[in-house]
């Protein structure tokens with residue numbers, strides 16, 4: 001079955017090594033299309049979103065090899081620029097290939113990537129911005145085709161910060177004619193990794209991590225070997241597993257420097273966190289309330305991708321709390337599932353109110369998207385009794401071997 005069974009009540013103990021970042025791997029794999037040759041990407045996580053991205057690259061004519069966490073992408077035989085509809089449907093992150101394919105081939109046709117339960121996920125700002133770089137876009141019924149003879153640099157003052165738009169514009173700009181300025185640019189660690197990768201390959205990107213990126217177009221990029229940084233959201237998810245079930249876990253390779261806001265709120269909820277040279281030791285169980293509202297925002301503010309996991313830690317702590325979601329319009333889909341487990345949570349607009357004093361009980365619950373699904377597993381770890389989390393495939397999109405790793409940490413958990 002596409003599910004996980006958890007017998008709640010065990011605390012967690014031991015260590016786990018944090019995988020490479022999904023949200024750094026995807027744009028960097030897309031960026032290999034800009035380079036005619038063989039790029040070697042180390043610490044690439046073995047998760048289904050990366051699997052689908054690699055299949056997409058192969059469908060365009062690239063050769064892809066995987067040896068453990070090392071992925072080699074050879075784009076010398078890149079031959080097509082139509083993205084297969086089934087791949088785009090399965091993985092909306094295929095929109096990241098748009099800028100790179102236009103830069104490499106001058107032409108792309110693709111279906112509109114779907115939205116998902118957390119929001120409509122429009123791509124209007126992607127398309128509007130690329131048009132300003134000389135791209136002609138013809139909207140069709142199911143999708144669109146995009147053509148550009150030569151991408152031209154432009155100065156952007158974006159209406160809001162968008163991770164995906166920043167990534168697409170970076171990939172379109174690095175070999176465009178002239179200079180491009182992106183402001184406000186996303187500052188997420190995954191964007192910083194993409195800029196590092198591109199500069200290592202010979203791009204000229206200034207202002208990495210500053211919120212204002214200046215890109216001077218170059219003629220060519222060269223093949224590189226690059227190591228993907230550890231996944232700060234996966235590290236935060238295992239931190240929340242400890243906050244929810246209690247115990248003591250060493251998170252090897254956790255990117256502490258990228259997790260400040262998450263670690264700050266975990267400490268406020270009563271968790272002891274000790275930084276070591278090669279990771280962090282987290283101990284205890286969430287037992288204190290956060291005064292005020294836990295508000296999500298753009299990096300370095302508290303990440304929206306950690307919102308569901310902290311909601312679960314609050315619900316399990318028995319303390320009241322308030323969470324405001326400012327990035328996506330529908331990212332409280334976990335609430336009805338947590339109510340089924342006995343949590344007392346109400347939602348008004350973009351704010352969720354977690355009322356304390358309740359114990360979580362085992363139940364059959366449905367994962368509906370990646371981070372909410374992982375959060376339901378955390379809730380089941382703390383619940384009294386047995387839970388089944390259905391639709392495990394959502395969780396496999398971003399978490400390598402989560403069942404095995406939690407079992408190694410002492411959880412009573414199995415594939416169902």
Ligand code: EPZ
Pocket residue numbers: 022023026093119120121122123124125126127161162163164165304305327328329370371398
């Ligand atoms: C990236 O999504 C991440 N995905 C998301 O992680 C993450 O939650 C999000 O950034 C915010 O940090 C990947 O990196 C693969 P946005 P992205 O463009 O690029 C709106 C996970 O769990 N918008 O910064 O799609 C959009 O609807 C995933 O790993 C437009 O309106 O996020 C959203 O409300 C979930 N028009 C806001 O901007 C556009 O053209 C921010 O989205 C583009 C975006």
